Amino acid sequence: MEYAPLDLPDNPQLLRNLAHFARALRVAGLPAGSGRVMDAARALASVGFTDRDTFFYALRACFCTRPEHLPIFAQIFRLYWRDPRYMEHMMSLMLPAIRGVAEERQAKPAEKRAAESLLDGITPEAPDIKGEDRPQDTEIEIDASLTMSREERLRSLDFEQMSVAEMAEARRILARLSLPVPPLLTRRYAADANGPKPDWRRSLRQAMRHGGEMQGFARKARRERMPALICLCDISGSMSAYSRAVLHFLHALSNAKGAGWSKVYGFTFGTRITNITRHLRGRDVDAALAAAGAEAQDWEGGTRIGYCIDRFNRDWSRRVMGQGAIVLLITDGLDRDDPELLSSAMQRLSLSSKRLIWINPLLRWEGFAPKAAGIRAILPHVDMFRAGHNIAALQGLAEALNARGDFNEKARLARMLSDAAS
Structure with missing residues (x-):
């Protein structure tokens, strides 16, 4: 034309x-x-x-x-x-x-x-737009005794409220964050001199080498292995400001040395599920996220949480979950699909994972209540429910992963659902 x-x-x-x-x-x-x-x-x-x-x-x-x-x-x-x-x-x-x-x-x-x-x-x-210096006859006195440092303020600032410069600084902070995780105990045992249980078989084998005379008792302890981390990130229009920050955090975890995770997998979903794991392994964060954005064609589109979680269970669950995988679900829970489909998909995801943690930016509101049908369908199947609207909330994930009070957390989620129903 x-x-x-x-x-x-x-x-x-x-x-x-x-x-x-x-x-x-x-x-x-x-x-x-x-x-x-x-x-x-x-x-x-x-x-x-x-x-x-x-x-x-x-x-x-x-x-x-x-x-x-x-x-x-x-x-x-x-x-x-x-x-x-x-x-x-x-x-x-x-x-x-x-x-x-x-x-x-x-x-x-x-x-x-x-x-x-x-x-x-x-x-x-500095000089203003016209190049004229500002008048110097007025002395401005600034009281910074009770103000927070810039980095401390950024940790508590909502991602959606950040300016361009603040978001760039927040990304640098996210690149330095770590997410330690405790190892998982397996059912198999390994030789350990300080183990809690005696190893009778090994003790008898050692005794046979010395003519049946017992030289001591060998001990054993359960083996440890590191779990895998799977991140399912909502990239719909309502989550765009938060999903970009979470993907920066996920890129830092994927490239961190000695982080403890056996593997880190990343998936995005809006109207379809997309595997971006190989893109997150790139060293340059901008190039990695640009490639991930090109791979995910439904960026800032609609939301079909139930359909996407169901497709993940069918196409990817057996490939990446393994035993003892920890799943991070980052979404606001505002779904337009059938709540029954979402509930069944979340139930299967919960049964396949060691721990399912839901990160919802809507928790930043003090008066939050699970009124939406999608939120009520997800909430009974998660192990933990956390906010994810700023840097401090993402830092709190380490505490959530190391927490042992699962029973108290389940009781809190049940009260939340009952209060919303009443």
């Missing part, structure tokens, strides 16, 4: 501003490539520039392809085209608390990401 030439001979500054606007959108995470910039220029040439609302909706139609792009686009549009002083307001919201000055409100995640994409490295101490 051939396009007509652009009819903007008298607006070279508009084209430059449009290119810079698209660059800010790309930094904020929107797919604003050169093709969309050309489409936006053609759209503006068609609709004109007299009506402010028409100008806004023409650009939004060209640059926004998903509902989650709309608030970010609206804030960047306001910053760049409609309210020049709003950028100074956003910069003030990004500062710590200043004595004697009360903040008007807290910046929303989309606003903060939009401000950082336009600032692009400009700090309140």
